[in-house]
Amino acid sequence: MSSTEQGTSSAAPAEPTTAPESAAAPEVPESFYYVHGKDKVVHKVSAGALQHSALIHGMISNLGYTEEQAKANPFPFENIDGDILQMVVDWCNQHKGKPTPPEDTNLPKQKEKLFDLVLAVNYLEIKELLTYCCKQVAMMVKGKSPEEIREIWMIPTDAEDEAAEKEAKKRAGKEAAGETAAAAGDAK
Amino acid sequence: MPISILSLPISDLQYALNCMEIDELIAFSLCSKRTKTLVKDAKIPIEPIHAQIYQNYIILKIRSSNLREAEDESYSLFIYVDFSNPWIELDRKNGMEVWRKEGFTQSDFIAHFLNVFNISMIHALSIENIEKPFLDTVKQIIPKFNKLKISSDCSNDVAKMAFSNLSPIATKEVAVHQNLFDNENDFSKFLTRNLECAFFIDYENSLELLLNDLLVANIDTLYIINTKITEKELNRFLKLWMKGSHRFYRPKYIKLSLEKKTEHEEVFRGIKCDIGNHERRLKRADGKELLISILLTYVIFEFQ
Numbered sequence: 001m002s003s004t005e006q007g008t009s010s011a012a013p014a015e016p017t018t019a020p021e022s023a024a025a026p027e028v029p030e031s032f033y034y035v036h037g038k039d040k041v042v043h044k045v046s047a048g049a050l051q052h053s054a055l056i057h058g059m060i061s062n063l064g065y066t067e068e069q070a071k072a073n074p075f076p077f078e079n080i081d082g083d084i085l086q087m088v089v090d091w092c093n094q095h096k097g098k099p100t101p102p103e104d105t106n107l108p109k110q111k112e113k114l115f116d117l118v119l120a121v122n123y124l125e126i127k128e129l130l131t132y133c134c135k136q137v138a139m140m141v142k143g144k145s146p147e148e149i150r151e152i153w154m155i156p157t158d159a160e161d162e163a164a165e166k167e168a169k170k171r172a173g174k175e176a177a178g179e180t181a182a183a184a185g186d187a188k
Numbered sequence: 189m190p191i192s193i194l195s196l197p198i199s200d201l202q203y204a205l206n207c208m209e210i211d212e213l214i215a216f217s218l219c220s221k222r223t224k225t226l227v228k229d230a231k232i233p234i235e236p237i238h239a240q241i242y243q244n245y246i247i248l249k250i251r252s253s254n255l256r257e258a259e260d261e262s263y264s265l266f267i268y269v270d271f272s273n274p275w276i277e278l279d280r281k282n283g284m285e286v287w288r289k290e291g292f293t294q295s296d297f298i299a300h301f302l303n304v305f306n307i308s309m310i311h312a313l314s315i316e317n318i319e320k321p322f323l324d325t326v327k328q329i330i331p332k333f334n335k336l337k338i339s340s341d342c343s344n345d346v347a348k349m350a351f352s353n354l355s356p357i358a359t360k361e362v363a364v365h366q367n368l369f370d371n372e373n374d375f376s377k378f379l380t381r382n383l384e385c386a387f388f389i390d391y392e393n394s395l396e397l398l399l400n401d402l403l404v405a406n407i408d409t410l411y412i413i414n415t416k417i418t419e420k421e422l423n424r425f426l427k428l429w430m431k432g433s434h435r436f437y438r439p440k441y442i443k444l445s446l447e448k449k450t451e452h453e454e455v456f457r458g459i460k461c462d463i464g465n466h467e468r469r470l471k472r473a474d475g476k477e478l479l480i481s482i483l484l485t486y487v488i489f490e491f492q
Contacts, residue, residue, distance in 0.1 A: 131444045133200075149216055
């Protein structure tokens with residue numbers, strides 16, 4: 001389970017000299033939610049950190065779960081690998097309540113991890129992290145030639161694209177024929 | 189499992205493309221038809237493309253309109269297109285690189301750049317100098333452009349040929365930095381072209397201007413630097429303009445820089461006009477006005 005030390009720190013009262021209103025306001029205990037990915041490992045995350053995700057924020061905003069209810073009902077993200085979800089949770093915790101910096105250098109450099117992170121972040125609707133990830137994707141081909149880009153980003157040639165398209169059409173045709181045959185069988 | 193960039197959601201891919209610089213976008217667009225379409229659909233804004241012709245090659249200058257990059261001239265990408273070889277050379281941050289694409293000629297490369305950046309034509313074509321036989325090649329590679337500039341560095345022969353071959357395909361502006369006009373190259377005929385702007389300058393050989401040239405001009409803005417025209421011809425032009433009520437006259441602005449100082453009194457002899465500090469205003473019966481500024485060797489006509 002992930003630590004949320006950084007998440008809870010933002011609930012500390014502000015300095016009276018800079019923000020007297022918040023100092024006077026009663027301290028509200030921070031609520032926590034639980035998420036898990038494909039590996040079923042549950043991560044405890046503060047509501048403040050989860051605000052980065054438009055998807056999760058939308059899900060939890062009207063739930064009003066108690067700590068026990070939240071623990072008993074972790075949000076399942078079966079389409080996200082455990083290590084990728086861990087990265088996302090860490091990023092949300094690190095950037096909780098802070099203005100996002102113009103660059104983030106802590107993103108994975110490996111292509112597969114980065115692409116998986118983009119897919120996850122896109123799904124969870126974390127706009128700022130998505131921006132960093134897309135910049136990181138663009139950085140992968142900085143100063144590269146067309147041939148190098150083709151290799152790094154695994155871009156098929158026109159001939160490969162055409163062959164794949166033909167194959168897809170052929171498969172779709174076969175599937176359609178199979179369905180028609182099955183429907184005719186059912187009718188008999 | 190390996191993953192290809194093309195499997196990313198389209199919006200993320202477009203965002204990544206928006207983070208790339210012009211040379212990387214071109215490299216990506218050359219990978220396949222799909223990547224070309226992706227760059228085109230990203231609608232990356234770029235500044236108008238300039239092409240300079242030297243001897244036997246073209247230098248294309250492509251520059252992002254992105255504010256971050258536009259502040260610094262070093263962000264311009266220079267692409268060299270050799271008339272004799274079907275590849276391009278790029279001046280990138282790490283040095284010169286040669287890129288080839290199977291089946292691509294020089295004109296295919298240029299058409300590709302225009303297509304991916306959603307531009308209809310090269311903005312400005314500047315002939316710095318060129319070997320005569322390549323003039324047709326230029327026309328073939330760059331069949332249309334907005335502005336043509338013929339530099340004073342060209343020989344008069346080449347400049348004349350460039351003018352006759354290329355000026356008819358310039359859609360908006362022609363600037364010639366040497367006097368090309370003689371019996372073979374009729375200046376009056378050129379002035380009838382439908383252009384937004386024309387600019388002629390040659391400090392060594394003045395261009396002789398006649399009344400008829402001014403009367404037939406069909407160019408919005410016309411600059412002729414170092415020209416000869418008599419006060420009498422200017423006077424006749426003004427009188428004819430006054431008489432030409434309800435007659436269409438295209439030019440909006442004509443600036444003449446004369447070889448010699450002009451006598452105001454001669455220019456305005458017999459013409460009734462409002463006199464200002466440095467300018468005089470003529471009013472025609474149809475309500476049109478002409479503001480004439482004469483300052484030392486300059487005569488400026490502003491048609492209002």
